[in-house]
Amino acid sequence: MFGRLAEYKGVDVLIRAAGEVARNLGGCLEVTIAGIPQVDMGSLTDLAAEVGAGDVLRWELGFISDERVRELFCQSDVLALPYRDVDGSGVMANALGYGLPAVASDLPGFREVVDHGVNGLLFGVDDHLELARILRRLVGDRGLIESLARGQRVRAEGMSWPVVAEETMKYYRSLKPPGTGSGEDRGQGP
Secondary structure, eight states: OBSOBOGGGTHHHHHHHHHHHHHHHGGGOOEEEEEOBOSOHHHHHHHHHHHTOTTTEEEEESOOOHHHHHHHHHHOSOEEEOOSOOSOOHHHHHHHHHTOOEEEEOOHHHHTTOOBTTTEEEEOTTOHHHHHHHHHHHHTOHHHHHHHHHHHHHHHHHTSHHHHHHHHHHHHHHSOOTTSSSGGGGTOOO
16 A cells, blocks of 8 residues: 555555455565654554554555655555545556556445456455455466556556546547538528
8 A cells, every 4th residue: 555644545455455355364464554644553553463464564655755655566466455545546657557466445436447247356346355365366377467567557558647648639520520421510490
């Protein structure tokens, strides 16, 4: 998980899910939570201890340099986005750029980018048990992670600036200029 650590981003959901996975899979999971806290960190570290996630969590708090962001994204298998609300996400855009599959809350802003099972996986908002099931599945299936990463790279290619520009121009070219259609277009009425 990366970015501002705010209530709407569901850090607690990820911590609860990590605790569920840690109980079953022990040392097979490592979760890095990196960014600038905008929530009470004491309550989150208490929650981590309470649910048994303390040993699998790696905290990297504060400003993260561009170089370190690159390192974090490159060494991760998936990006967790357990948001409670989202319109768009710069963190998701970063994931696309690195070909990093997303495990994200099933929200409209993420459904626009994540094709479930193709370039990421979606789960119910606030559903830490469903997120835990997904994480357990990913820990045990390297092939699935690689397939999702390939899907994410393909998705990123389709969203590159040259592709978006070409699609936009194609749309504009398809529009008929005023006065080239029926008599109504020229103000002559039916």
